[in-house]
Amino acid sequence: MKTKYKLLAVAGFSALTIALLSIFLYLSFQSFNLAIEYFMVGLIVTFVLNAVAAILLLSNSTSGQIARLHEGTKAIAQGNLDYKVGIQTRDDLGQLPGYFDERTEKLKASYFEDLEEKVSEKNKALMQRIEELDSEQQKNKEAEEKTLIEKTKDEATLTSIGEGVVVTDPQGKILVFNHAAEQMTNWIASEAVGRFWFETVPAMDEKGYLISREDRDMYKALTTGKKVFSQSIYLQKGSGKITVAITATPIVLKDQIIGAVQVFRDISHEKEVDRMKTEFISLASHQLRTPLSAVKWFCEMLLNGDAGELNPEQKEYAKNVSDSNERMISLVNSLLNISRIESGRIIVDPKPTNINKLISEVITEIKVKSNAKKQQIIVSVHSDLPLINIDPQLIREVYVNLLTNASKYTPPGGEISVFISKKGDELISQVSDNGYGIPKKDCDKIFQKFYRGENIIKIETEGNGLGLYLAKAIVESSGGKIWFSSSSGSQPKADAPLEHVLGGESTEEKDLPAEREGTSFYFSLPISGVQAKKGEVTLNS
Known part of the structure; x- marks a missing residue:
């Protein structure tokens, strides 16, 4: 029953009660005034009681509706959009549950519409992400295949390359060891990888001394960050040794050395061929000395008139033959000396030597040629030099070559x-001169056997390019x-020695270069002297 009908029923019942009470009082006391008084009291009491009843009824009705609305709110908050309050009265409060249910229906419809739209958007996003993942997966697969192909190519290259290849980390621990390296060192890659290179494959110099870790090519590349070239003798696993040419290169990433690569090749056969060539040159040169000596003696006899007096023209011819023969003898002697040194057969016989006396003897020897060109020679020797334990014959040859060069390539009137x-x-x-200088392009070639600079070939046609090599x-x-x-060349470092050029006699002044800038040669020897070495021959023997 609706609340307002309940209230009317209570009011009617209260009015009936008061009427009956008034009649009862009038009959009992037969007093109209008293009945009126009691009637008024009853009316007030009834009014109060009705008011309390009305409040209680309204409170119970309102609290029930609010409780239902609260339950509905909780149910909707939990996602139950099908929940119905189910209470509806004609009063304002009673209409609230209906309005609540109506809004719930709209919320449900809107929610499902939004949900469908969101699901659609999510599905699209998901499909797009799946496509992106498929694309990335395909790219990753292609990248992996490409990496695998590159790796296979690298492995095939390392396997097929004829040179040994070793890659190490910054500490010198082996990371890569190719097939050629296995063959040349007798180490298996699986055994070598992870070991320290310097300990795995020891190296010796040409004299047979073990090379320390600090002097190894790989160590220099790792510590200096520069490419290193050299030759060494590697000791193979078990026994045996091999002569190799080495190139060690640092691996640099963001200015940090992260490792090094060393490439080495077997030059044992080349060394053997070079040795045989040197022996052949030595033998041929030695055999040439006998007929050349004979030609020299006969030329001297002709020039001295032992076979009869020669006319001026004949003397000129004999003199030309003698000069050419002397140049041939000089070339043969140079070839012999080089072959002796390269073969290791030269005797090194150090003796306490007075350098001042030695240089004076050399200058006296070349003074004839320098005086002919009116050249001035200035000598300055340290006054407190001790006697130095060197081979005077060998060091004399160095001074002779340098001073002969200086005189030959300094124009008349020059200074040495x-x-x-x-x-x-x-x-x-x-040893310095103010001669023609060395072109920059020739600086790295001067040390080669038989090489002569282009500027000197035009000035001095004669020469063999062996003196400074020796x-x-x-x-x-x-x-x-x-x-x-050299002023016309470059300034090499002391640890990268270079040579001057060799040549013959001076040509006319009109053929000389416009500028004469000069060259200075330097060489160092240890004050402590050199060690003696046994051999078979000496220079010019």
Whole structure:
């Protein structure tokens, strides 16, 4: 029953009660005034009671509706959009559940519409992501295949390459060891990888001494960050040894050395061929000395008139033959000396030597040619130089070659300077001239056998390009270094010695270069001297 009908029923019942009570009082007390008084009291009490009843009825009705609405709100919050309050009265409060249910229906419809739209959007996004993942997966697969192909190519290249290839980390631990390296060292890659290169494959120099870790090519590349070239003898696993040419290159990433690559090849056969060639040159040169000596003697006899007086024209012819023969003898002697040094058969016989006396003898020897060109020779020798334990014959050859070169490539009236000083534990010799200089393009080739600079070939047609090659070999075999500086060339470092060029006699002044800038040669020898070495022959023997 609706609340307002309940209230009317209570009011009617209260009015009937008051009427009956008034009649009862009038009959009982027969007093109209008293009945009126009691009637008024009853009316007030009834009004109060009705008011309380009305409040209670309204409160129960409202709280019930609110409770139902609360339950509905909780159900909807939990996702139950099908929940119905189910209460509806004609009063304002009673209409609220209906309005609540109506809004719930609209919310449900809107929710499902939004949900469908969201599901559609999610499905599209999901399909798009699936397509992206498929594309990325395909790209990754292609990248993996490409990487695998590149790796296979690299492995095939490393396997097929004829040179040994070793890759190490910054500490020198082997990371890569190819098939050629296996064959040349007798190590298996699976055994070598993970080991330290310096310990796995020891190296020796040409004299048979083990090379320390700090002097190994790979170590220099790792510590200096520069490419290193050299030759060494590798000791193979088990037994045996092999001569190799080495190139060690650092691996640099973002200015950090992360490892090194060393490529080496077997040059044992090349060394053997070179040795045989040297022996052949030595034998041929030695055999040539006998007929050349005979030609020399006969030329001297002709020029001295032993076979009768020669007329001027005949003397000129005999003189030309003698000069050409002398140049041939000089070339043969140079070839013999080089072959002796390269073969290791040269005798090194060090003796306490007075450098001042030695250089004076050499200058006296070349003075004839320098005087003919009116050249001035200046000599300065350190006054407190001790006697140095060197092979005077070998070092004499170095001074002769340098001073002969200086005189030959300095024009008439030029100046040649010789300075000998002591620097630390080294003896430094400097031979300077104000001649034609060395072109920059020739600086890295001067040390090669038989090489002559282009500027010198135009000036001096004669020469064999062996003198300074021999000087370098002698200096280095004596524990020293040789280098040069030239105004028309470049300034090499002391640890990268280079040579000057060789040539013959001067041509006319009109053929000379416009500028004469000069060259200075330097070579160092240890003050402590050199060690004796047994051999079979000496220079010019």
